[in-house]
Amino acid sequence: MSAPAAELSVTVSPLSPGPTVAALLADAQPGETVTVRGWVRTRRDSKAGLSFVELNDGSCLSNLQLVLPHELKEFESRAAPITTGASLVARGEIVESQGKNQRIELRVDDFAVPGGADPDRYPLQKKRHSFEYLREIAHLRPRSNTFGAVARVRNRLSHAAHEFFQERGFLYAHTPIITTNDCEGAGEVFTVTALNAAKLAEAAAAGDFSRDFFGKHAGLTVSGQLEGEVYATSLGPTYTFGPTFRAENSNTPRHLAEFWMIEPEVPFCDLEGDMDLAEAFVKATLAAVREDCAEDLEFFAQRIDKTLPETLDAVANQEFVRLPYTEAIDLLQNSGQSFEYPAEWGHDLQTEHERFLTETHFKRPVIVHDYPASIKPFYMRMNEPDEQGRETVRAMDVLAPRVGEIVGGSQREEREDVLVSRMKGQGIDPASLWWYVELRTYGSVPHAGFGLGLERLVQLATGMQNVRDVIPFPRTPGHAEF
């Protein structure tokens, strides 16, 4: 027992918070006196007059073992609320652990329980719960091992994205969320309105939103790309990182109504440079996670997806395959594989085709590029027609084993006349995007960029199968709680 110490403080300044569990497990030496703050994962009482508490503070997957001697003042009553889920502040001395599962433990000399968790009601008991059940208690699921680990990996990937671009001199630009561009083209758009019910009913019936907040029909963005191009063609390499939306009524493990996209855009860049950038980005962000979240990745490999280390090795150590779409179709057609939907030039690749390429044939990420113009949006740069007169655009998709398309990008059409004619061909009035066209009227440059869905990257890093389990509060048809 160390000497009697000052009163235990439940709160602490965030500027000098004391050591986290992660820091203690890594570095603490026997003899140090420390105070820890966190939540109880388990409690076990021994007949030898000791209680063992596993404390987690979110800094890492592992818990710190606390040993509470029953001779502490009023132990029984004060320790009664120490149950799974309770919050706990404990001070004591670091000692070498007698147990074989940990290097050190904390011999507690004082403690406080700011908040208990009634064991009869606490919804997150020690037993394993299904992911479906945990989605219903999304406010508590970060207290589980899996969702704590997902949160740390997602955080590390997000910051690695910023680091990657900032180190290379890219500007972070906040492109708008509410937009009146109704031709971005990627599926269904949510409507945004500030009208009250009566006026909304009127406006919707008349199809006239001129008295709405923005003076016309407004929606939630499906991509920051078009506005990102504004910054890239003024100020150099740019990226956005923000939420995007799809009002698709898709109830699948791959779809969210709200998700986070990272979209770099680079002037004086062609499709080759774009593919270089995408490959470097995926490798760098995953490398950061392997470096800094090793314990979490080990957990995912054990509990979620045994093939995870192999997949991450393949991404890290091998060049991504670069495969023209036309060659991809040939390869699929001559593969001897029987697909539900046979591969055919002019059609998008199906999931089964993507999986064959990345998991069976190449066993690593594949960048398919130069897709048929007819299946791609107006802003992608047109190639010269091939020998057979087929039209393609300078598009590329990065396909990853298991998660499929993780990046979609293109060189953009920088020729005003070609752009305008493509818009008209797709039924888009160039006047509705006059400002986008004007980027080509004044000081146009070849430029390229891509979009990467953060959730897909988290899935690639963790092996989590359902996209609803890699975002804190998933929005899907029928679900926008919390």
Add this chain to the structure above:
Amino acid sequence: MSAPAAELSVTVSPLSPGPTVAALLADAQPGETVTVRGWVRTRRDSKAGLSFVELNDGSCLSNLQLVLPHELKEFESRAAPITTGASLVARGEIVESQGKNQRIELRVDDFAVPGGADPDRYPLQKKRHSFEYLREIAHLRPRSNTFGAVARVRNRLSHAAHEFFQERGFLYAHTPIITTNDCEGAGEVFTVTALNAAKLAEAAAAGDFSRDFFGKHAGLTVSGQLEGEVYATSLGPTYTFGPTFRAENSNTPRHLAEFWMIEPEVPFCDLEGDMDLAEAFVKATLAAVREDCAEDLEFFAQRIDKTLPETLDAVANQEFVRLPYTEAIDLLQNSGQSFEYPAEWGHDLQTEHERFLTETHFKRPVIVHDYPASIKPFYMRMNEPDEQGRETVRAMDVLAPRVGEIVGGSQREEREDVLVSRMKGQGIDPASLWWYVELRTYGSVPHAGFGLGLERLVQLATGMQNVRDVIPFPRTPGHAEF
């Protein structure tokens, strides 16, 4: 003239892009051969057979001076499109500059103009334009000195925010944008719907959104705080950084319908710790801008706000004043100052009060804390009533000279019974926020956090007066173009 070189490439890989103008102006030595890519700010032709071009690539405020000898092959026709706004790729040798405005210049031996800019039509000529005019061409305004500088400062502040929290072990959590919580309470909320016009008219008329995408009425978030608390009370210090929305019909230089908020949330933290964190955050992010955007800040001090250096010094070098609300009211009442709205206990501070405190009286940032409970939301922690029986909450606002409230925060009410009673007192059904209440049912901890509007911080750093000029594409009543 250097030796004939390989063909000039308009594009370059973003992984090895060559030196930026900023890098060249800082470090380039005479004799180096470099290729630069950017946009023409001005062109001047001398009778001595030289053309002088100021080239900007967005990497810094300054331009690189290019000197193009007229004896270059087919100069006249090839250089004809070199006018303000055109894009330009130029290769040549760095030489000491003869002019007095720059250390070095580029003696060009080859060049290409990917895109011209018809001088009769280009909307952004060399002359100064009003900010009002520039808002109408938001797709071109980043090409002006002011908006380029704003973009760089905004980028630096944004990344400094991430660095600040990541270095301190905070987790970046993406809280939801679409929400069905209709009681967050900060003003008017935009409605989000996926119904088509006919069904929308029906749903709005009936006030029944059960057949809408999310099965009930959904809106755009006004704050990520409530969900941030979920993460902070599970995993430790957390922050969010994302867009938030207000459907207030306010046409002022201080209001946006869409803006970016940074919201840290810290467990085991009280109001003191919260104020420590806010002060450290503002100081650290502004220090990063002073360190890395010195040239831009000098520009703002010269052209936008002469008092800027003084304001930034006051923020950097002095402790923020910490002033209880009750003392603030006394101080204002005894100031001898005549205000349009006299200060009165129980009412919010007016802009004139804030300015008196920060600009006249203390001449530095002031944190006013412990506000009357009646003017603050349900989630702020109740104090014991004061001697006069007045009720206050553990709220704090950081007021900055010139921009006013830049941070609003509080210690949160962690006592379930008090929280529920405050909700009822404000007409909020606790069942509608059952999950938020449950954070107090299970393992509750004292915790605190704040929200900081990024745009206010950019205004503080730059002296820009209108909030519409510090966000790329402002959304205000009647305006959601681009």
